[in-house]
Amino acid sequence: MLTALCVSLGAQAPGVPAATRTRVDAIAAEITPALIATRRDLHQHPELGFRETRTAGIVADRLRALKFDEVRTGVGITGVVGILKGGRPGKVVAIRADMDALPIQEAIAAAYKSLVPNVNHSCGHDGHTAILLGVADVLSRLRAEIPGTVMLLFQPAEEGDPDGGKTGALRVLEANGLANPKPDVIFGLHLDPQIEVGQIGVRSGPAMASASRFTLKVIGKKTHGAMPHTGIDPIPIAAQIVSAFQTIPARQIDAQQPTVLTIGRMSGGNRYNVIADMVEMEGTVRTFSADGPETVKTKMEAILKGVTASYGASYELNYFTNAPVTFNDPGLSTASIAALKTVFGEKVLTPQLQMVSEDFSYYQQQMPGFYFFVGVKNQARGITAMWHTEYYEMDEAALAIGVRALANVALDFLSR
Ligand SMILES: [Zn+2]
Numbered sequence: 523m524l525t526a527l528c529v530s531l532g533a534q535a536p537g538v539p540a541a542t543r544t545r546v547d548a549i550a551a552e553i554t555p556a557l558i559a560t561r562r563d564l565h566q567h568p569e570l571g572f573r574e575t576r577t578a579g580i581v582a583d584r585l586r587a588l589k590f591d592e593v594r595t596g597v598g599i600t601g602v603v604g605i606l607k608g609g610r611p612g613k614v615v616a617i618r619a620d621m622d623a624l625p626i627q628e629a630i631a632a633a634y635k636s637l638v639p640n641v642n643h644s645c646g647h648d649g650h651t652a653i654l655l656g657v658a659d660v661l662s663r664l665r666a667e668i669p670g671t672v673m674l675l676f677q678p679a680e681e682g683d684p685d686g687g688k689t690g691a692l693r694v695l696e697a698n699g700l701a702n703p704k705p706d707v708i709f710g711l712h713l714d715p716q717i718e719v720g721q722i723g724v725r726s727g728p729a730m731a732s733a734s735r736f737t738l739k740v741i742g743k744k745t746h747g748a749m750p751h752t753g754i755d756p757i758p759i760a761a762q763i764v765s766a767f768q769t770i771p772a773r774q775i776d777a778q779q780p781t782v783l784t785i786g787r788m789s790g791g792n793r794y795n796v797i798a799d800m801v802e803m804e805g806t807v808r809t810f811s812a813d814g815p816e817t818v819k820t821k822m823e824a825i826l827k828g829v830t831a832s833y834g835a836s837y838e839l840n841y842f843t844n845a846p847v848t849f850n851d852p853g854l855s856t857a858s859i860a861a862l863k864t865v866f867g868e869k870v871l872t873p874q875l876q877m878v879s880e881d882f883s884y885y886q887q888q889m890p891g892f893y894f895f896v897g898v899k900n901q902a903r904g905i906t907a908m909w910h911t912e913y914y915e916m917d918e919a920a921l922a923i924g925v926r927a928l929a930n931v932a933l934d935f936l937s938r
């Protein structure tokens with residue numbers, strides 16, 4: 523099972539030299555106007571998953587201009603990988619940003635608002651891409667003193683394939699995108715509207731939930747609405763299933779294992795005086811354990827079998843997991859959190875577990891990874907809207923903080 527490991531933070535080997543940390547801070551400050559300009563340009567031109575061709579073009583051009591040793595394009599359809607070899611031999615560190623936007627019409631009135639109808643960076647991936655380009659700038663300037671190799675991954679379609687296929691991380695892995703050389707570890711971050719700007723949220727062990735998606739058909743037998751006994755009415759059966767499903771998180775799973783089972787859509791029937799032939803539902807399951815998605819599925823099947831059999835109905839369940847648990851490697855987390863505390867001190871805090879998910883979790887199945895959160899909320903300025911809403915916005919001071927954070931955890935890993 524997934525268990526957070528508590529290790530004394532004082533026991534770390536010396537990390538990034540103070541002079542290098544100062545240099546990172548100075549470069550991040552210097553490039554802040556460029557970071558903001560890049561983020562605003564990407565924000566004005568958002569692209570949905572596997573369609574990030576303009577974004578990928580900007581990324582590839584920038585990496586080439588920074589004299590990266592290799593720039594690979596078309597990775598996992600529209601992803602970009604840049605390789606930067608340091609001046610000294612060492613380990614390989616990967617850092618990932620996601621590039622895709624969401625099919626949401628933006629509702630804020632900024633001068634740099636989205637120019638694409640019904641497409642917007644409502645998850646802040648414009649900021650992630652700008653931050654990783656900033657990291658590319660910082661590390662390319664420090665390259666002579668870097669002990670090892672840096673691989674920057676600009677991933678497509680974190681929000682999933684708009685056409686219903688596999689998510690971007692799986693496409694990148696299938697394309698062998700994280701190889702040649704194979705990274706020893708991987709880092710990533712998400713801008714977070716629940717955390718005040720200036721603060722950084724970190725967790726060891728589980729950090730974000732698994733996400734599974736299901737569609738369900740409850741199949742009955744159509745007949746006249748006045749003669750239900752001559753058919754099989756799936757509507758009351760579906761209602762019992764909805765109620766019974768809620769006993770899975772509420773009564774069947776340990777309360778210490780947070781679990782969500784949501785039915786997000788339900789429809790069925792033909793007419794007011796016709797007994798329906800079918801009810802369709804779809805929903806999502808979130809858990810924090812490796813076996814959580816399968817455990818919930820098994821319990822759903824037991825309810826479906828029992829309830830439908832009682833009435834002579836049948837069912838079809840299609841259940842698949844979009845993303846496993848985002849699980850931060852305890853050893854890597856301990857070291858990286860210490861590195862962040864050296865730079866950001868008391869601004870590093872531990873947020874609550876989140877039931878949202880990340881396909882970064884697929885990389886963490888291949889190598890140790892550490893994923894953390896950088897605050898973009900600014901209560902005083904009214905920047906508080908949640909991810910995936912038409913009002914999502916960020917305090918752009920977070921961009922330089924993200925650059926400093928990622929550059930430091932990467933350099934810290936390579937220096938150990
Ligand atoms: Zn999102």
Ligand SMILES: [Zn+2]
Nearest residue numbers: 645647680712
């Ligand atoms: Zn996101």
